[in-house]
Protein backbone atom coordinates (compact mmCIF):
# COMPACT_ATOMS: atom_id res chain seq x y z
CA UNK A 1 0.00 0.00 0.00
CA UNK A 2 1.62 3.29 -1.08
CA UNK A 3 1.28 5.23 2.19
CA UNK A 4 3.16 8.53 2.03
CA UNK A 5 6.35 8.49 4.10
CA UNK A 6 5.52 11.62 6.02
CA UNK A 7 2.19 10.08 7.04
CA UNK A 8 3.84 6.84 8.13
CA UNK A 9 6.18 8.93 10.25
CA UNK A 10 3.17 10.38 12.08
CA UNK A 11 1.92 6.95 13.11
CA UNK A 12 3.44 6.86 16.59
CA UNK A 13 2.23 10.31 17.59
CA UNK A 14 -1.21 9.61 16.12
CA UNK A 15 -1.39 6.40 18.13
CA UNK A 16 -0.78 8.47 21.24
CA UNK A 17 -3.55 10.97 20.37
CA UNK A 18 -5.92 8.11 19.66
CA UNK A 19 -5.15 6.42 22.96
CA UNK A 20 -5.37 9.71 24.87
CA UNK A 21 -8.83 10.23 23.39
CA UNK A 22 -9.81 6.65 24.20
CA UNK A 23 -9.04 7.29 27.87
CA UNK A 24 -11.44 10.25 28.10
CA UNK A 25 -14.68 9.16 26.42
CA UNK A 26 -17.53 11.67 26.71
CA UNK A 27 -21.08 11.62 25.44
CA UNK A 28 -24.18 13.56 24.52
CA UNK A 29 -22.92 16.99 23.35
CA UNK A 30 -20.99 17.28 26.63
CA UNK A 31 -17.66 16.22 25.16
CA UNK A 32 -15.79 19.20 26.63
CA UNK A 33 -12.39 17.58 27.28
CA UNK A 34 -12.44 15.91 23.88
CA UNK A 35 -13.29 19.20 22.19
CA UNK A 36 -10.50 20.91 24.11
CA UNK A 37 -8.06 18.20 23.03
CA UNK A 38 -8.94 18.80 19.36
CA UNK A 39 -8.76 22.59 19.73
CA UNK A 40 -5.34 22.37 21.40
CA UNK A 41 -3.98 20.32 18.54
CA UNK A 42 -5.40 22.72 15.94
CA UNK A 43 -3.95 25.70 17.81
CA UNK A 44 -0.53 24.08 18.03
CA UNK A 45 -0.51 23.74 14.22
CA UNK A 46 -1.84 27.27 13.61
CA UNK A 47 -5.00 26.01 11.98
CA UNK A 48 -8.00 28.38 12.01
CA UNK A 49 -11.19 27.08 13.57
CA UNK A 50 -14.53 28.13 14.98
CA UNK A 51 -16.39 26.58 17.90
CA UNK A 52 -20.01 26.83 19.03
CA UNK A 53 -21.53 24.19 16.78
CA UNK A 54 -23.74 21.70 18.65
CA UNK A 55 -22.17 22.83 21.91
CA UNK A 56 -18.78 21.12 21.61
CA UNK A 57 -18.40 20.84 17.82
CA UNK A 58 -15.61 22.52 15.86
CA UNK A 59 -15.13 23.58 12.25
CA UNK A 60 -11.52 24.11 11.13
CA UNK A 61 -10.30 25.16 7.70
CA UNK A 62 -7.13 25.33 5.63
CA UNK A 63 -6.86 27.44 2.52
CA UNK A 64 -4.55 26.17 -0.21
CA UNK A 65 -1.59 28.25 -1.46
CA UNK A 66 -2.19 27.78 -5.19
CA UNK A 67 -4.66 30.60 -5.82
CA UNK A 68 -7.95 32.03 -4.67
CA UNK A 69 -10.12 29.20 -5.87
CA UNK A 70 -13.69 28.93 -4.67
CA UNK A 71 -13.79 25.15 -4.49
CA UNK A 72 -14.30 23.66 -1.04
CA UNK A 73 -14.55 20.21 0.47
CA UNK A 74 -15.73 19.19 3.96
CA UNK A 75 -14.32 16.18 5.83
CA UNK A 76 -16.20 15.06 8.91
CA UNK A 77 -15.24 13.03 11.97
CA UNK A 78 -17.49 12.30 14.94
CA UNK A 79 -15.93 12.40 18.41
CA UNK A 80 -18.46 11.20 20.99
CA UNK A 81 -18.45 7.91 22.89
CA UNK A 82 -21.14 5.58 24.28
CA UNK A 83 -22.73 5.16 27.72
CA UNK A 84 -21.31 1.70 28.39
CA UNK A 85 -18.64 0.16 30.58
CA UNK A 86 -15.41 -0.92 28.93
CA UNK A 87 -14.22 -4.48 29.67
CA UNK A 88 -10.72 -4.06 28.23
CA UNK A 89 -7.74 -4.05 30.56
CA UNK A 90 -5.09 -2.34 28.41
CA UNK A 91 -3.35 0.85 29.48
CA UNK A 92 -5.49 3.19 27.46
CA UNK A 93 -8.86 1.89 28.70
CA UNK A 94 -11.57 4.37 29.63
CA UNK A 95 -11.00 6.44 32.76
CA UNK A 96 -14.61 7.67 32.69
CA UNK A 97 -16.81 5.15 34.46
CA UNK A 98 -19.78 4.11 32.35
CA UNK A 99 -18.48 5.69 29.16
CA UNK A 100 -16.49 4.06 26.39
CA UNK A 101 -15.21 4.72 22.88
CA UNK A 102 -16.87 1.57 21.55
CA UNK A 103 -17.62 2.94 18.07
CA UNK A 104 -14.10 4.07 17.20
CA UNK A 105 -14.87 7.79 17.07
CA UNK A 106 -11.55 8.31 18.89
CA UNK A 107 -9.95 6.85 15.75
CA UNK A 108 -12.08 8.91 13.35
CA UNK A 109 -11.05 12.08 15.18
CA UNK A 110 -7.39 11.09 15.15
CA UNK A 111 -7.45 10.38 11.40
CA UNK A 112 -9.00 13.77 10.72
CA UNK A 113 -6.49 15.51 12.99
CA UNK A 114 -3.67 13.69 11.20
CA UNK A 115 -5.06 14.82 7.84
CA UNK A 116 -5.34 18.43 9.08
CA UNK A 117 -1.75 18.43 10.28
CA UNK A 118 -0.48 16.99 6.98
CA UNK A 119 -2.58 19.29 4.80
CA UNK A 120 -1.48 22.35 6.81
CA UNK A 121 2.12 21.43 6.03
CA UNK A 122 1.33 20.59 2.38
CA UNK A 123 -1.24 23.13 1.18
CA UNK A 124 -0.49 22.78 -2.53
CA UNK A 125 -4.02 23.18 -3.81
CA UNK A 126 -6.40 25.90 -4.95
CA UNK A 127 -9.40 26.12 -2.63
CA UNK A 128 -10.34 25.42 1.00
CA UNK A 129 -10.58 22.23 3.03
CA UNK A 130 -12.99 22.18 5.97
CA UNK A 131 -12.57 19.79 8.88
CA UNK A 132 -15.84 19.14 10.66
CA UNK A 133 -15.38 17.71 14.17
CA UNK A 134 -18.85 16.61 15.23
CA UNK A 135 -20.10 15.64 18.71
CA UNK A 136 -23.18 13.65 19.73
CA UNK A 137 -23.44 11.21 16.84
CA UNK A 138 -24.73 8.38 19.06
CA UNK A 139 -28.37 9.39 19.30
CA UNK A 140 -27.95 13.11 20.02
CA UNK A 141 -28.19 14.38 16.45
CA UNK A 142 -24.98 16.42 16.62
CA UNK A 143 -24.87 16.54 12.82
CA UNK A 144 -28.28 18.18 12.61
CA UNK A 145 -27.44 20.57 15.45
CA UNK A 146 -24.21 21.67 13.78
CA UNK A 147 -26.25 22.57 10.68
CA UNK A 148 -28.79 24.46 12.83
CA UNK A 149 -25.88 26.32 14.45
CA UNK A 150 -24.66 27.53 11.07
CA UNK A 151 -22.27 24.90 9.71
CA UNK A 152 -23.31 25.54 6.11
CA UNK A 153 -24.31 29.20 6.58
CA UNK A 154 -20.96 30.23 8.09
CA UNK A 155 -18.93 28.17 5.64
CA UNK A 156 -19.41 27.54 1.95
CA UNK A 157 -18.88 23.79 1.80
CA UNK A 158 -19.50 22.18 -1.60
CA UNK A 159 -19.25 18.48 -0.79
CA UNK A 160 -19.02 16.38 2.39
CA UNK A 161 -17.27 13.10 3.15
CA UNK A 162 -16.99 10.85 6.20
CA UNK A 163 -15.26 7.59 7.14
CA UNK A 164 -16.43 4.96 9.61
CA UNK A 165 -14.22 2.09 10.74
CA UNK A 166 -15.87 -1.25 9.98
CA UNK A 167 -14.99 -4.45 11.89
CA UNK A 168 -16.74 -6.61 9.28
CA UNK A 169 -14.13 -5.63 6.68
CA UNK A 170 -10.43 -6.63 6.83
CA UNK A 171 -7.88 -3.97 7.78
CA UNK A 172 -7.34 -1.47 5.00
CA UNK A 173 -10.26 -2.55 2.85
CA UNK A 174 -12.94 -0.04 1.97
CA UNK A 175 -16.67 -0.54 1.53
CA UNK A 176 -18.97 1.87 -0.25
CA UNK A 177 -22.28 2.13 -1.95
CA UNK A 178 -23.42 4.73 -4.45
CA UNK A 179 -26.80 4.82 -2.71
CA UNK A 180 -28.11 3.77 0.70
CA UNK A 181 -25.46 3.19 3.38
CA UNK A 182 -27.48 3.35 6.59
CA UNK A 183 -31.12 3.22 7.54
CA UNK A 184 -33.46 5.89 8.88
CA UNK A 185 -33.83 5.39 12.61
CA UNK A 186 -37.20 6.02 14.24
CA UNK A 187 -38.57 5.15 17.67
CA UNK A 188 -42.07 4.69 19.01
CA UNK A 189 -43.97 4.43 22.29
CA UNK A 190 -47.25 2.54 22.41
CA UNK A 191 -49.20 3.21 25.59
CA UNK A 192 -51.88 0.56 26.02
CA UNK A 193 -54.67 1.63 28.35
CA UNK A 194 -56.98 -0.99 29.85
CA UNK A 195 -58.87 -1.11 33.11
CA UNK A 196 -57.23 -2.50 36.22
CA UNK A 197 -58.81 -5.10 38.45
CA UNK A 198 -58.42 -8.30 40.46
CA UNK A 199 -56.55 -10.99 38.58
CA UNK A 200 -59.31 -13.45 39.52
CA UNK A 201 -62.04 -11.21 38.08
CA UNK A 202 -60.82 -10.60 34.49
CA UNK A 203 -64.38 -10.07 33.21
CA UNK A 204 -64.56 -6.86 35.26
CA UNK A 205 -61.25 -5.55 33.92
CA UNK A 206 -59.70 -4.76 30.53
CA UNK A 207 -56.34 -6.50 30.54
CA UNK A 208 -53.68 -4.31 28.88
CA UNK A 209 -51.14 -7.15 28.95
CA UNK A 210 -53.31 -9.25 26.65
CA UNK A 211 -53.84 -6.28 24.33
CA UNK A 212 -50.12 -5.44 24.33
CA UNK A 213 -49.22 -9.06 23.56
CA UNK A 214 -51.47 -9.05 20.50
CA UNK A 215 -49.96 -5.77 19.37
CA UNK A 216 -46.41 -7.15 19.67
CA UNK A 217 -47.29 -10.12 17.49
CA UNK A 218 -49.22 -8.07 14.93
CA UNK A 219 -46.38 -5.58 14.52
CA UNK A 220 -44.32 -8.51 13.17
CA UNK A 221 -46.65 -8.82 10.19
CA UNK A 222 -46.39 -5.20 9.04
CA UNK A 223 -43.10 -5.90 7.28
CA UNK A 224 -44.07 -9.32 5.94
CA UNK A 225 -47.65 -8.55 4.86
CA UNK A 226 -47.87 -4.84 4.10
CA UNK A 227 -44.56 -4.03 2.42
CA UNK A 228 -43.34 -5.04 -0.98
CA UNK A 229 -40.90 -7.92 -0.29
CA UNK A 230 -38.11 -6.14 -2.19
CA UNK A 231 -38.19 -3.21 0.24
CA UNK A 232 -35.97 -3.51 3.30
CA UNK A 233 -37.31 -2.43 6.67
CA UNK A 234 -37.34 -3.54 10.26
CA UNK A 235 -39.65 -3.15 13.26
CA UNK A 236 -38.44 -4.30 16.67
CA UNK A 237 -40.19 -4.10 20.03
CA UNK A 238 -37.38 -3.49 22.51
CA UNK A 239 -39.20 -2.86 25.81
CA UNK A 240 -42.41 -3.96 27.54
CA UNK A 241 -43.36 -2.40 30.83
CA UNK A 242 -46.44 -3.31 32.82
CA UNK A 243 -47.82 -5.03 35.87
CA UNK A 244 -46.87 -4.98 39.54
CA UNK A 245 -48.22 -8.07 41.31
CA UNK A 246 -49.23 -11.72 40.81
CA UNK A 247 -52.85 -11.02 41.54
CA UNK A 248 -53.50 -7.61 39.99
CA UNK A 249 -54.45 -6.63 36.46
CA UNK A 250 -52.75 -3.31 35.86
CA UNK A 251 -54.24 -0.29 34.06
CA UNK A 252 -51.50 0.25 31.55
CA UNK A 253 -48.68 -1.35 29.55
CA UNK A 254 -46.03 0.59 27.67
CA UNK A 255 -44.26 -0.81 24.61
CA UNK A 256 -41.20 0.85 23.08
CA UNK A 257 -39.28 -0.02 19.98
CA UNK A 258 -37.44 1.05 16.88
CA UNK A 259 -38.14 1.17 13.13
CA UNK A 260 -35.47 1.17 10.41
CA UNK A 261 -36.18 2.07 6.79
CA UNK A 262 -34.44 3.38 3.67
CA UNK A 263 -37.24 5.19 1.83
CA UNK A 264 -39.49 8.00 2.91
CA UNK A 265 -42.66 6.38 1.60
CA UNK A 266 -41.91 3.16 3.50
CA UNK A 267 -41.24 5.18 6.63
CA UNK A 268 -44.62 6.93 6.26
CA UNK A 269 -46.39 3.64 5.60
CA UNK A 270 -44.92 1.91 8.66
CA UNK A 271 -45.76 4.81 10.96
CA UNK A 272 -49.35 4.69 9.71
CA UNK A 273 -49.61 0.89 10.03
CA UNK A 274 -48.23 0.88 13.59
CA UNK A 275 -50.92 3.37 14.53
CA UNK A 276 -53.71 1.47 12.80
CA UNK A 277 -52.61 -1.92 14.13
CA UNK A 278 -52.28 -0.79 17.74
CA UNK A 279 -55.52 1.19 17.72
CA UNK A 280 -57.49 -1.56 16.00
CA UNK A 281 -56.37 -4.25 18.43
CA UNK A 282 -56.97 -2.04 21.47
CA UNK A 283 -60.46 -1.21 20.23
CA UNK A 284 -61.35 -4.82 19.56
CA UNK A 285 -60.46 -5.58 23.18
CA UNK A 286 -62.29 -2.64 24.71
CA UNK A 287 -59.13 -0.73 25.53
CA UNK A 288 -57.41 2.33 24.16
CA UNK A 289 -53.99 3.10 22.86
CA UNK A 290 -51.80 6.12 22.36
CA UNK A 291 -49.00 5.88 19.79
CA UNK A 292 -46.14 8.37 19.77
CA UNK A 293 -43.79 8.05 16.81
CA UNK A 294 -40.44 9.85 16.86
CA UNK A 295 -38.60 10.45 13.62
CA UNK A 296 -34.90 10.38 14.42
CA UNK A 297 -32.04 10.13 11.91
CA UNK A 298 -32.93 10.15 8.20
CA UNK A 299 -31.43 7.41 6.00
CA UNK A 300 -27.78 7.91 5.02
CA UNK A 301 -27.85 8.05 1.22
CA UNK A 302 -24.60 8.63 -0.68
CA UNK A 303 -24.75 10.71 -3.82
CA UNK A 304 -23.59 8.82 -6.88
CA UNK A 305 -20.96 11.04 -8.49
CA UNK A 306 -19.15 11.80 -5.23
CA UNK A 307 -19.23 8.14 -4.21
CA UNK A 308 -17.73 7.00 -7.49
CA UNK A 309 -15.05 9.68 -6.98
CA UNK A 310 -14.24 8.59 -3.42
CA UNK A 311 -14.17 4.93 -4.44
CA UNK A 312 -11.61 5.73 -7.16
CA UNK A 313 -9.44 7.46 -4.53
CA UNK A 314 -9.77 4.40 -2.25
CA UNK A 315 -8.93 2.01 -5.11
CA UNK A 316 -5.79 3.96 -5.98
CA UNK A 317 -4.72 3.75 -2.35
CA UNK A 318 -5.46 0.13 -1.43
CA UNK A 319 -6.00 -1.59 -4.77
CA UNK A 320 -9.14 -2.25 -6.73
CA UNK A 321 -9.80 -5.69 -5.22
CA UNK A 322 -9.76 -4.26 -1.71
CA UNK A 323 -12.59 -1.83 -2.31
CA UNK A 324 -15.97 -3.45 -2.03
CA UNK A 325 -18.53 -1.60 -4.11
CA UNK A 326 -22.27 -1.87 -3.44
CA UNK A 327 -21.88 -2.91 0.19
CA UNK A 328 -25.11 -3.98 1.82
CA UNK A 329 -26.72 -1.07 3.60
CA UNK A 330 -26.61 -1.32 7.37
CA UNK A 331 -29.75 -1.18 9.50
CA UNK A 332 -27.79 1.02 11.89
CA UNK A 333 -28.26 4.79 11.74
CA UNK A 334 -25.86 7.69 11.27
CA UNK A 335 -26.40 11.42 11.61
CA UNK A 336 -24.00 12.26 8.78
CA UNK A 337 -27.30 11.72 6.94
CA UNK A 338 -28.27 15.30 7.84
CA UNK A 339 -25.15 16.62 6.10
CA UNK A 340 -25.83 14.41 3.08
CA UNK A 341 -29.37 15.77 2.93
CA UNK A 342 -27.88 19.23 2.38
CA UNK A 343 -24.79 18.55 0.28
CA UNK A 344 -23.57 15.93 -2.18
CA UNK A 345 -21.03 13.58 -0.69
CA UNK A 346 -20.24 10.13 0.47
CA UNK A 347 -19.79 8.01 3.56
CA UNK A 348 -17.34 5.12 3.42
CA UNK A 349 -16.52 2.13 5.58
CA UNK A 350 -12.86 1.50 6.23
CA UNK A 351 -12.07 -2.05 7.36
CA UNK A 352 -10.38 -2.56 10.70
CA UNK A 353 -10.52 -6.32 11.31
CA UNK A 354 -7.31 -8.24 11.98
CA UNK A 355 -6.37 -10.97 14.45
CA UNK A 356 -6.37 -8.50 17.36
CA UNK A 357 -9.42 -6.50 16.31
CA UNK A 358 -12.37 -8.80 15.76
CA UNK A 359 -14.87 -7.20 18.10
CA UNK A 360 -17.93 -5.50 16.72
CA UNK A 361 -18.91 -1.89 17.21
CA UNK A 362 -20.74 -1.11 20.46
CA UNK A 363 -19.32 -4.13 22.31
CA UNK A 364 -17.41 -3.93 25.60
CA UNK A 365 -14.08 -5.28 24.24
CA UNK A 366 -13.99 -3.26 21.04
CA UNK A 367 -10.97 -1.04 20.35
CA UNK A 368 -10.08 1.04 17.29
CA UNK A 369 -7.22 -0.49 15.26
CA UNK A 370 -4.29 1.95 15.31
CA UNK A 371 -2.83 0.39 12.15
CA UNK A 372 -5.74 2.03 10.37
CA UNK A 373 -4.58 5.55 11.22
CA UNK A 374 -2.06 6.09 8.38
CA UNK A 375 -4.42 4.47 5.86
CA UNK A 376 -7.28 6.75 6.87
CA UNK A 377 -5.09 9.86 6.85
CA UNK A 378 -3.66 8.96 3.46
CA UNK A 379 -7.17 8.43 2.13
CA UNK A 380 -8.21 11.91 3.33
CA UNK A 381 -5.07 13.49 1.87
CA UNK A 382 -5.54 11.79 -1.51
CA UNK A 383 -9.24 12.65 -1.53
CA UNK A 384 -8.38 16.32 -1.05
CA UNK A 385 -5.60 16.32 -3.67
CA UNK A 386 -7.84 14.66 -6.25
CA UNK A 387 -10.82 16.82 -5.36
CA UNK A 388 -8.98 19.99 -6.32
CA UNK A 389 -7.77 18.36 -9.55
CA UNK A 390 -11.36 17.43 -10.49
Ligand SMILES: [Zn+2]
Pocket residue numbers: 102103138361362
Ligand atom coordinates in the same frame (compact mmCIF):
# COMPACT_ATOMS: atom_id res chain seq x y z
ZN1 LIG B 1 -21.91 3.84 17.02
Ligand SMILES: [Zn+2]
Pocket residue numbers: 103104105137164
Ligand atom coordinates in the same frame (compact mmCIF):
# COMPACT_ATOMS: atom_id res chain seq x y z
ZN1 LIG C 1 -19.98 5.31 15.03
